[in-house]
Amino acid sequence: MTVSYWADLASIKAWKAHAEHQEAQRLGHQQWYQHFKTRIAKVERDYAI
Template sequence: MSKIARTLETPYYAVIFTSTRTLGDNGYENVGDKMFEMASKQKGFLGAESVRDEEGFGMTISYWDSLESIDIWRNNVSHMKAKEMGKKMWYSKYMIRICKVESDNYFETPL
């Protein structure tokens, strides 16, 4: 997930998840990979971008075609279990924001 997500025509929605991790992996990477795989197969998923620094601060932005698609993912049973594990083991704090993307602009240097 280290590349810039190529989204479709605007408007679409962005779910911005910022977090601070606790120490140790405690199964985090494995569950995170499974959640990304599941989300990417869900109808309405457009892509995602994610970064984390050495101090444990991270940001994941997922892109969706509608608020309904976001709501379906929010209520996915496996995702709900992962969120509970996150509160208990993986995050000291987090924030979720949902935004409507009205415009975007992509640039890439020609080879």
């Protein structure tokens, strides 16, 4: 599992469109992953003790 945090949806879209990321994604699909799932969620609260 991988977790990424982004400032906004525009940042996510820019990362998705980046050429190096697209190549890494293509290789991942080709060589390692049969299935994958992407979930984009908004963090409403984050705290630690």
